[in-house]
Amino acid sequence: DIAITQSPSSVAVSVGETVTLSCKSSQSLLYSENNKDYLGWYQQKPGQTPKPLIYWATNRHTGVPDRFTGSGSGTDFTLIISSVQAEDLADYYCEQYFVYPRTFGGGTKLELK
Amino acid sequence: EVQLQQSGAELGKPGTSVKLSCKVSGYNIRSTYMHWVNQRPGKGLEWIGRIDPANGNTIYAEKFKSKATLTADTSSNTAYMQLSQLKSDDTAIYFCAIPYYYDGYYHLFAYWGQGTLVTVSS
Secondary structure (H helix, E strand, O other): OOOEEEEEEEEOOOOOEEEEEEEOOOOOOOEEEOOOOEEEEEEEOOOOOEEEEEEEEOOEEEOOOOEEEEEOOEEEEEEEOOOOOOHHHHHEEEEOOOOOOOEEEEEEEEEOO | EEEEEEEOOEEOOOOOOOOEEEEEEOOOOHHHOOOEEOOOOOOEEEEEEEEEEOOEEEEEEEEEHOOEEEEEEEOOOEEEEEOOOOHHHHOEEEEEEEEEEEEOOOEEEEOOOOOEEEEEEO
């Protein structure tokens, strides 16, 4: 199975700051046929279901604000949240969907400083 | 609007089974894969498996191969997951989910059920 490691496990930020979340895969998620990375990001607020943010490592899902930016390729990926808003405080998960079984990272909790 | 309506909370005794349902509206399940994901209290997300409702083909994560059984009824547009031989470690919220389909590929999960809490206790 592909192991996904997220760091940090939690991070405290102030509103307006920029924060970078890391996601590392034990194997490359790059599909050579289309040069796309099969890595996605989710946001989950307490008591809610996960909300899709980013697919193919860099593409924002419908309706996602442009302060959320996904980058990276191969085995190393990041989610950058620019000018963090109070509504962004949540848990963030990355997931590989390159191969079965699909696997998630352990998550990063974004908290208010 | 796509909606996934899951069945209510379950309280199961150790060693018994429970069967969860996920009724989909606004989307024909024959045209997608239905996935199941769990989340233990205070923990992260874990993929359980998926079913192709069009033909019944299933894929499971190794640890769930003898735990979960996925089925689907296309006539009612409903997916099911049976959990057997319940243990306290199976206590979790179980979600059904449909992946986003774009450019010929399935991507991250765009639609989620509200989750079913399964509590295993004697």
